[in-house]
Amino acid sequence: MLSEELKQKLRTMIADAESPREKAVDVMLEIQERHLWMSDEAMEEASDLLGMSPLELDELATFYDFIYRSPVGNYVIHVCDSAMCWLEGHQRVMDYISIRANVPIGGTSPDGLFTLLPVCCIGYCDRAPAMVINRRVYGKLTPEKIDRILDKLAGENEFHPPE
Amino acid sequence: MPRLVIDDLEIEVPKGTKVIDAAERLGIMIPRFCYHEALGAVGACRMCAVKFIQGPFKGIQMSCMIDAQDGMIVSTTDQEAVDFRKRVIEWLMINHPHDCPVCDEGGQCLLQDETVSSGHARRRYPGKKRTYRNQYLGPFIAHEMNRCIHCYRCSRYYQEFSGYRDLGPLQIGNRLYFGRFKEGRLESPYSGNLVDICPTGVYTDIPARYKVRRWDLQRSPSVCIHCALGCNTIGNAHYRAVMRVEARMNPYVNGYFLCDEGRFGFSYTNGGADHAQRPWTSKIGGADVTVEAALAESSSKLSEIAAVYGPEAIVALGSARNSLETQSMLSRLCRRKGWLGPVWFTDTAVYRKVRSAVERLDSGIAVSMREIEFADFVIIAGADLLNEAPMAAIAVRQASRKNAQIVVIDPRPISLPFEFRHVPAVPGQIERCLGSLVKGSISKEELKGLDSAAKGFCKALPAKFGDKESGISIPELADQLMASRRPVIVCGTGIVSESTPALAADCAQLLRESGKKAGLFYILPGASSFSSALLSGPDAKGFAEILSEIEQGSIKALIAAESDPFRDFPDRERLDKALSQLDLLVAIDYLPTETVKRASVFLPSSTVFEMNSTFVNPEGRVQHAERVHAGGVPIWGAHPPRIVRNFIPGGDHQPAWEILWKISAETSVLESVLTLGELIAAEMPAFEATGKAQYPVNQARIIPEKSEGSFVKPKTRPEQGQKPKGFNLLLTDRIFASREPSVYADTLEGVFPEPALFMHSEDAAAAGLSDGDTVSVGLEPGSIEVKLSVSERMARGVLILPRQKGIEWQRMKDFSAWIALERIRKI
Amino acid sequence: MAQPLVLFKNRHPNRAATLDEYKQSGGYEALQKFVGGKVDPGEVIRLVDESGLRGRGGAGFPAGKKWEAVPKDAPFPRYLVANADEMEPGTFKDRILLHTDPHCIIEGMILAAYAFSATKGFFFVRPSYDSSAVIMERELEVARGAGFLGKNILGSGYSFDIVVHRSGGRYICGEATALLNAIMGKRPNPIKPPPYPTEKGLWDRPTVVNNVETLACVPHILRNGPQWFKDLAITPKGAGTKLFCVSGKVNSPGAEELPMGTPLREIIEKHFGGMIPGSEFKACLPGGASTRFLTRDHYDVPMDFEDLKAIGNRLGTAAIMIFDQKTCMVATAHNLMRFFARESCGWCTPCREGLPYMRELLWLIENGEGKEEYIDTLRSMCKQVWNSYCALAPGAAEPVISLLDFFEDEVREHIRLKGCPFHAKAGN
Numbered sequence A: 001m002l003s004e005e006l007k008q009k010l011r012t013m014i015a016d017a018e019s020p021r022e023k024a025v026d027v028m029l030e031i032q033e034r035h036l037w038m039s040d041e042a043m044e045e046a047s048d049l050l051g052m053s054p055l056e057l058d059e060l061a062t063f064y065d066f067i068y069r070s071p072v073g074n075y076v077i078h079v080c081d082s083a084m085c086w087l088e089g090h091q092r093v094m095d096y097i098s099i100r101a102n103v104p105i106g107g108t109s110p111d112g113l114f115t116l117l118p119v120c121c122i123g124y125c126d127r128a129p130a131m132v133i134n135r136r137v138y139g140k141l142t143p144e145k146i147d148r149i150l151d152k153l154a155g156e157n158e159f160h161p162p163e
Numbered sequence B: 001m002p003r004l005v006i007d008d009l010e011i012e013v014p015k016g017t018k019v020i021d022a023a024e025r026l027g028i029m030i031p032r033f034c035y036h037e038a039l040g041a042v043g044a045c046r047m048c049a050v051k052f053i054q055g056p057f058k059g060i061q062m063s064c065m066i067d068a069q070d071g072m073i074v075s076t077t078d079q080e081a082v083d084f085r086k087r088v089i090e091w092l093m094i095n096h097p098h099d100c101p102v103c104d105e106g107g108q109c110l111l112q113d114e115t116v117s118s119g120h121a122r123r124r125y126p127g128k129k130r131t132y133r134n135q136y137l138g139p140f141i142a143h144e145m146n147r148c149i150h151c152y153r154c155s156r157y158y159q160e161f162s163g164y165r166d167l168g169p170l171q172i173g174n175r176l177y178f179g180r181f182k183e184g185r186l187e188s189p190y191s192g193n194l195v196d197i198c199p200t201g202v203y204t205d206i207p208a209r210y211k212v213r214r215w216d217l218q219r220s221p222s223v224c225i226h227c228a229l230g231c232n233t234i235g236n237a238h239y240r241a242v243m244r245v246e247a248r249m250n251p252y253v254n255g256y257f258l259c260d261e262g263r264f265g266f267s268y269t270n271g272g273a274d275h276a277q278r279p280w281t282s283k284i285g286g287a288d289v290t291v292e293a294a295l296a297e298s299s300s301k302l303s304e305i306a307a308v309y310g311p312e313a314i315v316a317l318g319s320a321r322n323s324l325e326t327q328s329m330l331s332r333l334c335r336r337k338g339w340l341g342p343v344w345f346t347d348t349a350v351y352r353k354v355r356s357a358v359e360r361l362d363s364g365i366a367v368s369m370r371e372i373e374f375a376d377f378v379i380i381a382g383a384d385l386l387n388e389a390p391m392a393a394i395a396v397r398q399a400s401r402k403n404a405q406i407v408v409i410d411p412r413p414i415s416l417p418f419e420f421r422h423v424p425a426v427p428g429q430i431e432r433c434l435g436s437l438v439k440g441s442i443s444k445e446e447l448k449g450l451d452s453a454a455k456g457f458c459k460a461l462p463a464k465f466g467d468k469e470s471g472i473s474i475p476e477l478a479d480q481l482m483a484s485r486r487p488v489i490v491c492g493t494g495i496v497s498e499s500t501p502a503l504a505a506d507c508a509q510l511l512r513e514s515g516k517k518a519g520l521f522y523i524l525p526g527a528s529s530f531s532s533a534l535l536s537g538p539d540a541k542g543f544a545e546i547l548s549e550i551e552q553g554s555i556k557a558l559i560a561a562e563s564d565p566f567r568d569f570p571d572r573e574r575l576d577k578a579l580s581q582l583d584l585l586v587a588i589d590y591l592p593t594e595t596v597k598r599a600s601v602f603l604p605s606s607t608v609f610e611m612n613s614t615f616v617n618p619e620g621r622v623q624h625a626e627r628v629h630a631g632g633v634p635i636w637g638a639h640p641p642r643i644v645r646n647f648i649p650g651g652d653h654q655p656a657w658e659i660l661w662k663i664s665a666e667t668s669v670l671e672s673v674l675t676l677g678e679l680i681a682a683e684m685p686a687f688e689a690t691g692k693a694q695y696p697v698n699q700a701r702i703i704p705e706k707s708e709g710s711f712v713k714p715k716t717r718p719e720q721g722q723k724p725k726g727f728n729l730l731l732t733d734r735i736f737a738s739r740e741p742s743v744y745a746d747t748l749e750g751v752f753p754e755p756a757l758f759m760h761s762e763d764a765a766a767a768g769l770s771d772g773d774t775v776s777v778g779l780e781p782g783s784i785e786v787k788l789s790v791s792e793r794m795a796r797g798v799l800i801l802p803r804q805k806g807i808e809w810q811r812m813k814d815f816s817a818w819i820a821l822e823r824i825r826k827i
Numbered sequence C: 001m002a003q004p005l006v007l008f009k010n011r012h013p014n015r016a017a018t019l020d021e022y023k024q025s026g027g028y029e030a031l032q033k034f035v036g037g038k039v040d041p042g043e044v045i046r047l048v049d050e051s052g053l054r055g056r057g058g059a060g061f062p063a064g065k066k067w068e069a070v071p072k073d074a075p076f077p078r079y080l081v082a083n084a085d086e087m088e089p090g091t092f093k094d095r096i097l098l099h100t101d102p103h104c105i106i107e108g109m110i111l112a113a114y115a116f117s118a119t120k121g122f123f124f125v126r127p128s129y130d131s132s133a134v135i136m137e138r139e140l141e142v143a144r145g146a147g148f149l150g151k152n153i154l155g156s157g158y159s160f161d162i163v164v165h166r167s168g169g170r171y172i173c174g175e176a177t178a179l180l181n182a183i184m185g186k187r188p189n190p191i192k193p194p195p196y197p198t199e200k201g202l203w204d205r206p207t208v209v210n211n212v213e214t215l216a217c218v219p220h221i222l223r224n225g226p227q228w229f230k231d232l233a234i235t236p237k238g239a240g241t242k243l244f245c246v247s248g249k250v251n252s253p254g255a256e257e258l259p260m261g262t263p264l265r266e267i268i269e270k271h272f273g274g275m276i277p278g279s280e281f282k283a284c285l286p287g288g289a290s291t292r293f294l295t296r297d298h299y300d301v302p303m304d305f306e307d308l309k310a311i312g313n314r315l316g317t318a319a320i321m322i323f324d325q326k327t328c329m330v331a332t333a334h335n336l337m338r339f340f341a342r343e344s345c346g347w348c349t350p351c352r353e354g355l356p357y358m359r360e361l362l363w364l365i366e367n368g369e370g371k372e373e374y375i376d377t378l379r380s381m382c383k384q385v386w387n388s389y390c391a392l393a394p395g396a397a398e399p400v401i402s403l404l405d406f407f408e409d410e411v412r413e414h415i416r417l418k419g420c421p422f423h424a425k426a427g428n
């Protein structure tokens, strides 16, 4: 399922490392960049490139928060629920996004655009409540700001359908 | 050696002993889950907490993580420590399903024991229990993750100890899960150890599951007879059936573990699931008779034949699955009665290799499996450990984990659970490769220091081995061998040339004389091949000669004691004809073999679980297996019959030695022989030294004194003579599928590998064949059809054919065959 | 706004300082002098040791001592890891430092590496700091271009390079030994020393793990001398400045560089705009989620390693999370415990099972289903999780211990009322 071009890129990445396994997370993040999540086939192909067994790679994939082992939307919204964001109303943010983007908490919207998940402190406590969407962080969330972000992402997506 | 005080008791222990083990030596069993002697300490479960009162550590500490040191005062009963351990149990139990009544681990569960002993009886945790989904792990191991206490023993055993990579920890925090990437059969042929190593009931033994509670089992120490290694087991029987086999710790042999063939291949003793696969009753001419009738018939027929044709018209066959008792009796009878034999092997070449191996072992050089673990360089010559002696592969893995270099010289597509350098030499080249490797490791100074015999031997070793094919540099490996301190040579006796075992011994001896602590370990072909070699003289007849004599009519009777030439002999047609010429064929066995089916008289013998018996493993270790149960047709599958009878159905079997003695009608045999121990000692001088009066003997090693100056001049040239054209077809063994008791064990059916013929990928390409093709291999008179499996990791010019069910290799006519390319066709 | 002192002197709104800006402020002078001048690495260690620089990652271990622990005859390669995992709730100083002056970190890494002859550096960064990782990768290339990094640095014959290692995201990855496993592509479970990473770390080679802020102090110490660094602190035992990140109920949350030992009151009132209108200071966590609450009684405590230790607390990461009188402390403790329970690596029993147990009890108390006996259970478990494998679980117990020490009444009130007196809506 991985394109030959992507595989070549991954091989180059791996070749740079002290030992192939070192690049396991990078390889998975790179695959997710194109395919959104790590399907079983992707795991098998990636582990092959890394010289690991699929189980060994899965030991890592299932450990980490930002590696997805089940299908996710084009945008994975991680809303921080740790102390400061919690204090500043992370629940309201979750609820608002859930209704606004028609995405169940912990699930994916029917149009496949958004997945909504809680996440541990993302290090933007000074800008609580905060969230991270596909490696970008948004802080000091208000309903208006959330509207703008979601609209923009939905708009972007029309021009860049994911692979 | 540090001295410390634990619970007011003082003890001195070797440096490096963990406090938990020091306590155990005092008889104080500190609770533990993650700690296991074979796996080492990782400090995960925190169950072994004790209080350190004085010394370099203070307060609550994990006793598995701390080495005993001088001046330590440790309390295991300190209130704080006890409270903490209680709490650990409480934590571990918050998610446990408390399903002991339906759990097969019940009664042998470390978690159960430690929960009860901690006094934890009430679950106070108010939350919900976490639950998991289980996975299908194959026909041997059931998975019940809810019982897991996350001690990591399974994944540490599976990945670190045994070297497989398809079971491990997934997820994080309290969602931690031990399983596979996807459901499916565990790849490791050592998976059964998960059952033993798991301290609770996550992994349970499927063949035994839901059948019996631990405390209802009859259990005895036993020995595995599937391959030659003699791993120690515990047999568990119930209602006349062996239910399961567990590993029994023997630090010198198998450690704590077993392979799956040995663990799960027991069902032959029950006659399979329907019990119908075992010949339970005596027979004359195929009709059921009483055991007395069969005994009387055989003994009268034997005396008749002896009277008419002379005793040498009777021949006795034994095998490498006979107990030492049976072998000694056979040997005694042949001598006393003048019968021919005993013949132990149908393949005379194998017999000669085993004999030369056993002759060449001496106590200074023969290592145990345990000692292999401490080797820093292992040369495996002509042996496929995983398939021929599975637990030996695990021993070599332990050496590999300690960074030993492993070199395998073998034509087969060897796969082993560790990294190794593979020189895919054809059988005729193994000696050259081994010789040049060893020669290259002897430095000039070392050479100078050798005595003349050793020097001569070393000089005669081939200097060079063409290593272009393997791409492996023998000189480079020789340098590493030179630097090693404790090299071990593991030598096979299957596909190698007849002179190889002796050469391996000489090589080990040379390494030893050049200042290393070198060791030697032979892979032998059966549970008692070592003792058969000790029991036979150099002039013993081979099976082929015996066959000719039958054909010529000079042999009239054959006694097959747990021996089945139909399985082992490569020319079935000839065998068929010959045996039908006999006046008498007496078969004594517990397996439903072809020979049993054709016997004029059949007598059922006892399996290893049904008698006391002795076996000698390849390092000369005498091991005693105790009777587990009386045997008989199991009453499994239905409620025990309510008919009252005064006999046990299927209870006619008796040890083969006893049957032999009875049919020999040789009262005089026991005149001068009082006990079994004396019988064995009389036949086998090496046994005498172990103290014959003390039968049973267990764990003594009987390695004969090495004859002096035994360096043999090595062959310097490749095997002489015209090299036949075509491919050398090699018959080999395969785990689960080849060895005799295993092929009759239906518990292994789920894992029988598909029959295959292995060929080098380039050879195949040249022949226009590809992987997965079904090919027909033309033999005289017929041909065999088999799936082709190609590999780059094997020798060219050979065909590897594992002997297994589903392949009629007995059409080959000879043990080794050369097959012309044209005779391999794709169909 | 406080006066930037050292680390933040090149702070610009919304952008990182360039190499030139950094150089203008004296950047890479220390590198020129020590590496370029081939000064004995032992001298680097000595100066840093003398400066009293203590680790900024939470444990406060003296940096010079750690480098010194690498045996002189240890094998090569040797590794340096900059720990930019920063997943301790409330902590974001490293991110701001990275976005402020990346070259200060790079120079610090090179100097630290030089001190024990490391050959390769890893910059370990969490996924939500992807922008920081991108900046770092860009600036590393700039530094290489300028000859500060890579082969034969400044013609000294010393070679050292740095790669950015992205994490998959888990709190435990910040723990030094777990971090090493993470880099090696193994499951990030901690590994209990001995052997210490300084002897056997990455691939069994000597490895030093330092916090980003710790490393960033190094160039300044070497340029200005250890005494100068010591004098930056207010408290006599302290040394240097400290990046304080303050969040919660203050008017201007963020990170500021202040002298080590600046009193809590001053930090809140002078440097972070004071409490927001309508809020009164009730409590704070002084150094991230794994420290104990400070109450009004501690309002004037100097924020320094030793002074906090004296009152049974820890400076941790100096991430101050401020709670006001409207905040329910039980709900807060529950939220923190939920974090720790979720992030437990699952290696050892006290943490894997004990933290969810405590979380459950706190949740029941918060929801009016609490029982008196839960207080005792919580207390004893807080003590018992100290016997866990690594420092995560003991850290997790800290807020709960102080909840019971300082706010026991509030806890009992929940039990008595069968509900939360604050009606604060706590998520689960």
Ligand SMILES: Cc1cc2nc3c(=O)[nH]c(=O)nc-3n(C[C@H](O)[C@H](O)[C@H](O)COP(=O)(O)O)c2cc1C
Pocket: C054, C055, C056, C057, C058, C059, C060, C061, C063, C083, C084, C085, C086, C087, C088, C171, C172, C173, C174, C175, C176, C177, C209, C210, C211, C212, C214, C215, C390, C391, C392
């Ligand atoms: C659970 C846990 C999480 C940690 N997370 C971090 C972290 O995110 N960043 C950090 O620098 N140190 C963290 N540490 C501390 C590190 O283990 C280590 O002490 C530190 O990186 C060493 O750097 P320093 O000596 O410069 O402080 C953590 C420790 C623990 C126990």
Ligand code: SF4
Pocket: C172, C189, C190, C343, C344, C345, C346, C347, C348, C349, C351, C352, C388, C389, C390, C391, C392, C393, C394
């Ligand atoms: S305390 Fe134990 S389970 Fe928790 S993070 Fe540390 S090692 Fe993992």
Ligand code: FES
Pocket: B031, B032, B033, B034, B035, B042, B043, B044, B045, B046, B047, B048, B049, B062, B063, B064, B065
């Ligand atoms: S046995 Fe010591 S921690 Fe598990």
